[in-house]
Amino acid sequence: MNADAKNNYDATHITVLHGWEAIRKRPGMYVGSTGERGLHHSVFEVVGWAVNEVLAGRAKSVDVTLRPDGGVSVAEDGPGATVEPAGDNDGPSLEALLTRIHDWTRPIGRDVAAVNSAVLGPSVTNALSKCLTAEVRRDGTSRLQEYRRGVAVAPPAVLGPAAGNGTTITFWSDPDIFETVECSFAVLEDRLRELAFLNRSLDISLTDARPAGELRSRRFRFPDGARDFVAILDASAGEPVHPDVIGFEHEVPQMEGTVEVALRWSTSRDERIRGFVNSWPTPCGGTHVAGFREGASFAVNAYARARRLLTASEPDLSFDQISEGLTAVVSVKLDRPELEGATRRMLGNAAVRTHVAEAVSERLGRWLEEQPDQAAAVVGRMIRNARRI
Template identity: 65%
Template sequence: MSEEAIRYDASHIQVLEGWEAVRKRPGMYVGSTGERGLRQLVFEVADRAVNEVLADRASRVDVTLTPDGGVCVADDGPGVPIDEAEGTGGPNLEALLTRMQAAVRPGDRHEVTLGLCGIGPSVTNALSRRMTSEVRREGVRWIQEYARGIAVAPPTQAGPATGSGITIVFWPDADIFGTAECSFDGLADRFRELAFLNRDLDISLTDERCPVEPRSVRFRFPGGARDFVAFLDEQEGAPVHPDIIDFEREDLRMAGTVEVALRWSGSREEQVRSFANSRPTTGGGSHVVGFRDGVAAALNAYARERLLLTATDPDLSADQIGEGLTAVVSVKLDDPEFQGAIRDVLGNTAVRACVGQAVQEHLGRWLEEHPERAAAVLDRIVEAARRD
């Protein structure tokens, strides 16, 4: 052991005060100092606004990429208190934007988390050279400005307000992110996905960085997962059947709801997108296993009842029933249990049986009620299985 190691003591420990830790190791909080990290800055600010809409306190969220490199996130909710003395139980404006949340939110089924860990807009403030906030509340317009996470001055009144809500504008710090630019398409993909998974969400994204070719999209999908499957199928072959099979069910056994939509297309590829509390579960989990269990059980039962499979034929496997299948599986749970550091696998054991039963019942009913379309699906799958 070296002499230096032997002499290691408290004097060797570096203590970072305030936002120093975030600014010194930004990747720990937003994933990277490149384009991915910039997206996370937007998500941490948009997170609160999106949840205002889902809680029915606001009607829409508008996100704008400004010509000077800033990002503006606005909602028409009630705004947040300016003074701590208002006693609403939530943070006031300055606390919201300058204090990191002590812990990750538990993941209530009615909330979504856009950022990596749901730290909140304070981390965006810390990694921005400048941030401005405008609160319209109880007929008064308040503004406050920040520099690298620190309030420049207390909130000040700026006249009467029309309507209510919060507008936050921030400019990422070039000392941290260099020349990286936020991707319009990357933001649009996630906001579109959220709108598919949350029927009440109304969110727009506008890019004003190129005045010659400004871009703007608005996402709102009352059809939910059904609309999501139709969107995913746009680039695939003609569907084997026109119906999108979809349902939503609450199950007390898993303390949550499941929403599923599926259809078989002419493609040989499988597209199964899964989510837990609107978080993508790219590693799958109990809800995906349950979905495959349910689809296999329904198709095998129907195929044997109609003698599409003989007594000597093996059951159709998960790989065989997945050919050409487009599906969205979304669960919203009171107490989701994610596995792994990036929380991309759902672990709740009760979910598998609940989702499997729901899928088997609803798909089985559709097969019975639409024999011609069921035959088109099963003939293709059974024929492919026999070729294999």
């Protein structure tokens, strides 16, 4: 650009994009990529909205269906979105839900599951779909509205009487945006199962009705939460050292949230610790996982010292020695989570470390005291392994 061109550059040269135009122009900013990962992110924006309707108490279940025509349907049985532009106390209007990110997005608090790294909502999916339909069943009437690439074709139309309430969003991802529009059943299944483990009130199903192969259907509901999660993770890890899955859930006002922990030791030599913040996985760990490590180390060493299982000359067991064969899930739900980095893979809230450590130390220490036979098997194995080194 020459000097004259630079001097002539002003606000008239700037193009400001809004709504669906901005999302379609830069889809990677909203769903991460235009490959398979971005496609699934787009699906989870709608799933996340439906899941949070259940967590908010407005719905009881969510059903996700991969359709024979290539579409994806997500249905929830809440009161049904309002079709009036102004909306009402039951939630945003259908128009806001499907076209306006900032009108719909809620702050990530302890009662909101972060199904994706950012909670943007169905408006992103709508903009990146060649077609989307929303059927609303409310007050005995069913209404349908169709969108094309984020733009409404017409106002909601009355279909007829409805037997129940709820909202079903069906969309066909745009092949002009995505490199593939074929969803992976396995990817969706893994994440939906994970969400059900981390949210006990969630009842969610996944059905694959596509023509290739036989119809597959899964329903996920886990009343024991993280305990069920550990039992599944631990199933292929070798024989359990103790039969019980240790678990607890505890509210901690000082960190403005809750902590749920479940753990069990097996004869495996591997450590498997999974951390989550508001249902979002944190593979890089963070303060919640650091607090768990500190609390478990304190409880085990305090028990070993009190029972004189370690001699006075022996050092405390390191966490590496304690965690051999350990499977654990550490899930915190916070009103103000501080997730670090663009991919939000690590928790940074400083207060969480101390309070999770205290909760784990107290609850694990209590279990060791109350289950002497299982405690002896667990801690005795650690000490024997440590003395072989």
